[in-house]
Amino acid sequence: MLSWENLIGHAATIDYLKKNIAEEKFPHAVIFSGEEGVGKRLAAEICAAALLCENPIDGNPCGSCESCHLVAAKSHPDFYVVEAEETKTARNIKIGQIREMQAEASLIPINSARRVIIIDGAELMNKAAANCLLKTIEEPPSQTIFILLTTSRSSLLMTIRSRCMTINFDKLTASQIRDALISREVDAQEAERLAVIAGGSFGRALKLKDSGGIQIRETALDTLEKISRKEFSNEEIFKTGAEMSDWSRDKFSDFLTHVQKILRDICFAEILEPYNPDVAERLSKIKIPERKIFLMIEAGAEFHKRLKSNANLRLLAEAYLMKVKKIYQRGWQCGSIN
Ligand SMILES: [Zn+2]
Structure with missing residues (x-):
């Protein structure tokens, strides 16, 4: 009722x-x-x-x-x-x-x-x-x-x-989301993690729970780890793009959001309250210069916008991954490369 x-x-x-x-x-x-x-x-x-x-x-x-x-x-x-x-x-x-x-x-x-x-x-x-x-x-x-x-x-x-x-x-607090998840019989530890990455939205927390959202964050984290270790080959980018083409646009949007939040955490670890405190140790090992992080965040925002157009998801995913990789490898000179 x-x-x-x-x-x-x-x-x-x-x-x-x-x-x-x-x-x-x-x-x-x-x-x-x-x-x-x-x-x-x-x-x-x-x-x-x-x-x-x-x-x-x-x-x-x-x-x-x-x-x-x-x-x-x-x-x-x-x-x-x-x-x-x-x-x-x-x-x-x-x-x-x-x-x-x-x-x-x-x-x-x-x-x-x-x-x-x-x-x-x-x-x-x-x-x-x-x-x-x-x-x-x-x-x-x-x-x-x-x-x-x-x-x-x-x-x-x-x-x-x-x-x-x-x-x-207003956005909900992490503890409000956590308590609501627990009252719906979500395991306390999972509720804690979902509440932290849901960004104030209970609906998102539920979606993350149902769609394996923790897994999407893992993909985002893994992508940035590989890029920062220079292990992300073009071949792998095309393979990942092909996998992402089966995703819904919402799921790709979630992926972009996770990358943005991880980048923000890496950049402002000492100043702002992190979005992903449970993976702080992994984040501390991703070394990306601040200037490049800003360019990557800009790229993420741009692709979020493009996602609303009719663009083909596979091409969009490949272009995004390629762009982030290029920003890491070449820095500011790549700001204008699509
Ligand atoms: Zn009534």
Whole structure:
């Protein structure tokens, strides 16, 4: 059942949302902004349950009425979710999806006094879709509440941002993530390690657990170790690229993120709290001059961007590995080599 007790962290935000629901002051259009996996979607679903519940208690859904059951089962007629459609090359929300939602929103709510619409991944709306949504938010159908979820508020149209109240969802602490993992019966030692590398996102910690994320970090670590020992032959780069071509784009994105965090740890070991304290000894043996680390981090950011285009994953992986290797071997002169 959807309950605030299931949301990890965000105590002040929960209090605020509950108060608004209880006092019937919930805004007509709101943006939940924060990183992937920090609880925005669950919070939005709990809000929907509480807003549609027949017997809400102080901003909490009762959990036992028909509405609560239907929202939890995602079959409530007054609860509508728009999500990005994913193809092999792109993820976005199309204008057709927004139009479909608008047709639904123009109807009178069926079971409840209001309708709740969640748009998950609002930054993934293309321009036409965003403009179409804007029209609805400017003149919202009465009794309709929009909850936009985004990992990148600044990517939304300014006109949409200005018409929505924004609620920020901060990153979770490592101990919050660790405790939540342990309560889901993850082994304490694994929970500790996952919590450290999840970067404040419980969703990421779960994904890492399920997708062998520790293994992805291991690949990232192994890659940098080989490069810094000059053991990464071009042949091996092409072999690794071929293996990575079977990965999802999300998995390659995780790999890039791990490389970035490891580089940051190597560079700032003595100043900043490390992302990967459990492998500090291995990291201390990777010797890369600071200047080259910055170039590598720049390259990682650039390839993260390219990953969002339609580029072929295998070519992208090979180009990235080749670039990092060249930066290590030749240093700053390679800043412009692709
Ligand atoms: Zn209820």
